[in-house]
Amino acid sequence: MLAMLQETKKAQFIGIDWDPEAIAQARSRIGAYRNRCCLIQDNFSNLNAILKQQDVDKLAGVLFDLGVSHHQLATARRGFSYKYDGDLLMNMAPDNATLVEKLSNTTERELVSVLKNYGDVRNCKKLGAAIFEARRALRTTHDLRALVEDVTPRRFWKKTLPTVFQALRIWVNNELENVRTALTVAFQALECGGRIVFISYHSGEDRIVKTLFREYVRQGFLTRLHKKVIRPTAQEIAQNPHARSAKLRAGEKCVHS
C-alpha cells in the first residue's frame, strides 16, 4: 500500500485487514499519507458494509494480498508456525474461534477433510484420526508438532509439518470462503474500467480466483490483463523468499458489464 500511496498524488485508499496487529503496523508505516488512507480492521468479505460505512460507491481498483503474513508466522504467541512454541491459536482476528476451540467442536471426518482439501496432506486419514484422538490434550504448537512427528515417518516431517499447519490455519480462518465472497463483492463494487488484482499463495485460493475470472471473462465482464498467471522472478524470491509460491492474476472490468 505504501508503494501505491507513493506512486499516486490524489488517489484515496482503503486498507482492510482483520488482524489488529497488521492495522497497527500499517498505521505506523503510512505516516505522511494518513489523510489519503483509511485503515479498517475487518474481514474483507464484509466489503459491502465497509464501503457503505465509508460512503464509497465505486472502486477504481482492488488489490488482494491473500493468506498469512510474515509477522503472523514469525510471532510465536499467535500459534501459526510449528517452528515456534506458542498456544494453539492461529486465528487472524481476535473474535474468530482459535484452533483449540475449533478442535473441541469437530469430528474426525471433518479433520481428515481439512487436511486433505486445504493441505493435500499425504497421510491425512491417519493424521486426522490421531489429531482427533488427542484433540483435548493439544494446547501448544509443539504439542501438535510432536503428534505429527509421532505419526509420520521422519523422512516426511519436513513436507508434512507445514502442510498440516497450513490446512488447519485455512480452516480456522475460513480463508477460502472469505476469498470467494470477497472476490464477488469486490467485482460488483469495481467501476467499469476498474482493475482487480489478486496475489495468492495457496492453490485453493488461486483456483477460486482462476475459476471466477474465467467465468467473468466468459460472460464478457472482465478482460485479463495477462494471458498467464504472473510468478515472482528469481530476484524477487531472493529478496523475499516468502514470495516463492505467489501467483498474481489481474483483470479489468469491461465497460459494458
Ligand SMILES: C[S@@+](CC[C@H](N)C(=O)[O-])C[C@H]1O[C@@H](n2cnc3c(N)ncnc32)[C@H](O)[C@@H]1O
Ligand atoms: C500476505 S499478508 C499481507 C501483507 C501486506 N500486503 C504487507 O505488505 O505487509 C495477508 C494479510 O491478509 C490478512 N487477511 C487474511 N484473510 C483476511 C480476511 N478475510 N479479511 C481481512 N484480512 C485478511 C491477514 O491478516 C494478513 O495480514
